[in-house]
Amino acid sequence: MTPETVIDIMRQALWLIVLLSAIIIGPGLVVGLIVSTFQAATQINEQTLSFLPRLLVTLLSIIVFGPWMLHQLMEHTERLITNIPYLIG
Template sequence: MTPETVIDILREALWMIVMLSSVIIGPGLVVGLIVSTFQAATQINEQTLSFLPRLLVTLIVIIVAGPWMLTQLLDHAHRLISSIPYLIG
C-alpha cells in the first residue's frame, strides 16, 4: 500500500464525514440564525427559545435524511472492504 493510497482513503473518509455532518448541522445553523435574529428584534432573551427549534429541526433532518446518510455510509464501507485485496496485493 503506497502513501498515495492511504491519503486517498483518508481523503474519501474525511469528505464523507464533512458531507454527512453538514446535512445535520446546516439546517440547525440556519434555524439558529433565524431564531437569533427574531430574539434580537424582539429583545426576548429566553434560552429555550433558541435551543428547542434547533433540536426539533435536527431531529427532523435525521429522520428525513437518515436513510440516505446510512446508505452513503454503507456504500463507502462496502467500497473499502471490497478493495482490501487490491490494496494489499
C-alpha cells in the same frame, strides 16, 4: 499499499464525514440564525426559545436524511472491504 492510496482513502473518508455532519448541522444553524434574529428584534432573551427549534430541526433532518446517510456510509464501507485484496497485494 502506497502513501497515495492511503491519502486517497483518508480524503474520501474525511469528505464523507464533512458531508454527513453538514447535513445535520446546517439546518440547525439556519434555524438558530433565524431565531437569534427574532430574539434580537424583539429583545426576548429566553434560552429555550433558541434551543427547542434547533433541536426539532436537527431531529427532523436526521429522520429525513437518515436513510441516505446510512446508504452513503454502507457504500463507503463496502467499497473499502471490496478493495482490501487490491490494497494489500
